Amino acid sequence: MRPAPLEGLEPTLNQRTFSIIGPGRAGTAIAKALANNGWVISRVAGRSIEHAQSLAEKLGAMACIAADVGIGVELIIIATPDSAISETAQIVSVQAESGALLIHLAGATGVEALEGVRSTRPDLVLGSLHPLQTLSDDNAFEKLQGAFCAVEGPPEIEGLARELGLTPFSVLPENRSAYHATAVVASNHLVALMGQVERMANNAGVPFEAFAPLARTAIEAALISGPATALTGPVSRGDTATIEAHLRVIDSSEVAVYKALARDALRLSGRDDAALEELLS
Structure with a gap:
């Protein structure tokens, strides 16, 4: 059952929607920052429905399984451990909307972690956004303002970073580690x-x-x-x-x-x- 959305977060025709899989520290911080910038969160997925429920309730979203997280949204954020990014991307991409932006938040790997999706869903926009900031508490999203972040992908990724108050820069793939x-x-x-x-x-x-x-x-x-x-x-x-x-x-x-x-x-x-x-x- 979907909880009542936070005031001002009910989607309208003019509002942008996103979903997130991996409601840990980084995922939660980015989700709250997006919500503060007018984005509306639709779905949250985690290791289980129960694991996703806390963040979903805070932001008025629906807790769901991984396969459903990409339904009906413009932006899908993967905030899982690095080792799970590629497999997760394959799962969430199946029901993703055409033209949706699919990104991950890892620092150790770039957009190559999403390469498996490129052949099966060439209509998706792929990228990575790694906030260069420690995100260790409930108010961590406030620390994103003014922080730097490594971005990779099309211009939409840099635009998203700037919208969150981040200063984007690029890292060559060979320099990622x-x-x-x-x-x-x-x-x-x-x-x-x-x-x-x-x-x-x-x-x-x-x-x-x-x-x-x-x-x-x-x-x-x-x-x-x-x-x-x-x-x-x-x-x-x-x-x-x-x-x-x-x-x-x-x-x-x-x-x-x-x-x-x-x-x-x-x-x-x-x-x-x-x-x-x-x-x-």
């Missing part, structure tokens, strides 16, 4: 590094939150002035004695990461320091 690896370092690895800060802060008897202003300032300086200019600390000034003191007291489980990042800081500094290189080896 390198692009995604960079995104992982910029997001996931930074979070993992904050995990190390939290552990070391606990061992030092200092509140983790005490390091928040320092971390924010360092990131902002690196983004504004460039990493090499923003670099400070014992490595940048060749203070071997301080680094030796650090290595004596930090937990043995933290030493490998500390040394690896210190070596990277040394490379960034441009210093030719044999003693420091030996200490960090």
Whole structure:
């Protein structure tokens, strides 16, 4: 049974419609952003009807099976795990409307993930749109405003990105994995590094939150002035004695990461320091 739509989301002749399969963080954020821009969501599909029901109810849509998600809409969004994109595209394309836009949101792969549909449904418009933003909470769609995104496909994809407040750019297919690896370092690895800060802060008897202003300032300086200019600390000034003191007291489980990042800081500094290189080896 279809729930009552949110006020203003009942389709009219002038409103554009979309459906989504994969109501996870990214899919939910994009769906909410589209709804805020006047699009009307028709159907939501997931691993099961129950899995899709929550987002469907929030946006006044119908929860359905994957095969039905493309019925009667202009835009179909695949927000499944990367490994399921190709198979999902084949399933949803069967009942898709002629001329519909079929896109996925993955970062590690481009429009080639949809190539299997091209021969069976050449009347569909294929593309990919990967928001370069962390989407980890219920209000994540608000973070799309001003973020960048990798797009591939016809001009409609870039237009959709701009409509959502995103700044689109293109990535060559041969650079896709390198692009995604960079995104992982910029997001996931930074979070993992904050995990190390939290552990070391606990061992030092200092509140983790005490390091928040320092971390924010360092990131902002690196983004504004460039990493090499923003670099400070014992490595940048060749203070071997301080680094030796650090290595004596930090937990043995933290030493490998500390040394690896210190070596990277040394490379960034441009210093030719044999003693420091030996200490960090």
